[in-house]
Amino acid sequence: MAHTSPATVGMPVEEIDTPCLVVDLDAFERNVDKLGRYMRDHGLRHRAHAKTHKSADIAKVQIERGGACGVCCQKVGEAEALVEAGLRDVLVSNQVVAPKKIARLAALATRARVLVCVDDLGNVDDLSAAAVEAGSTLECLVEIDVGAGRCGVAPGEAAVALARRIADRPGLAFAGLQAYQGRAQHVRDHGERRALIQTAIDETKRTVALLEAEGLPCAIVAGAGTGSFEMEGASGVYNELQCGSYVFMDADYQRVRDSGDRPISEFENSLFILTAVMSKAKPDIAICDAGLKAQSVDSGMPLVFGRSDVEYLKASDEHGVIADPGNVLRLNDRLRLIPGHCDPTVNVHDWLVGVRDGRVEALWPVTARGALL
Helix, strand or coil: CCCCCCCCCCCEHHHCCCCEEEEEHHHHHHHHHHHHHHHHHCCCEEEEECCCCCCHHHHHHHHHCCCCCEEEECCHHHHHHHHHCCCCEEEEEEECCCHHHHHHHHHHCCCCEEEEEECCHHHHHHHHHHHHHHCCCEEEEEEECCCCCCCCECCCHHHHHHHHHHHHCCCEEEEEEECCCHHHCCCCCHHHHHHHHHHHHHHHHHHHHHHHHCCCCCCEEEECCCCCHHHHHCCCCCCEECCCHHHCCCCCHHHCECCCCCEHHHCCCCEEEEEEEEEEEECCEEEECCCHHHCCCCCCCCEECCCCCCEEEEECCCCEEEECCCCCCCCCCEEEEECCCHHHHHCCCCEEEEEECCEEEEEEECCCCCCCC
């Protein structure tokens, strides 16, 4: 079912319907350019993580303007949506183990370059059989657990055994390692975050050396995120970084600091929930139209952008409660909220409205919205 668009191109921002997601295009482009320069200056590849925005249009900007080599996503359905929209180099940075999903992934690899993460010997055989059946090649990254405690085999010998199995199976190609320390990304303190990432770097370097000694060179050594990319980027071990949230940023990432106790890499907030005041029955409280169904609050309440006189306090399904101690807000006043966590917030919206100089310049569908399968 098609849902009503909140805006049209050329519309003044004052006429955008709420609640919706707006993208400050100037800040967005500066973020894309900043990371693109870093990657070029350090001889690294950027595989942009599309789980942040789920948008083929934004992915194409990251590739064409920012020099990204391709995209990551987390679900087969996301990969299918992005390939259908014209993307041609997609890593499912996750395990795919259900038979129907494996078959879909193998079929998708007849239309684009498709990579997938693996951490199980039996899964290798299943992927191989599906690729042979589809007449495609699946490139596989061995995922190692470098501290996140989630997916991945232990670094070292277990990774070598898995890589050997991949290299020996028809329809598959061993492409390298996935070594992502996700748990470190939102660690606030720079020194603590660096220590966690250094352990990941050391374990990854050891595993790469073991693989090379067995005649299994790693074309890709992948990982890193917005919270740590400069550390992996300077390691001499990683060559493909998977930053995602940098393009939008959110309230939680603003709390992560660099070595000078500044926000990490000075990326800017470019994504906002545009909301309007819908009730002002009480002098010290305003009610806005962006509640739980307009955002994710797993990382805390949103921040009100550019305002210190009002504060978003709590959310129910369809309402947000805003402290207004000075009684300055009025019905239909607009506020821009910085979401606590950008990725799941995007997933509950159909559209991203790009604005510049007071007008709507772009209207981007959230291509892979709700693609959970």
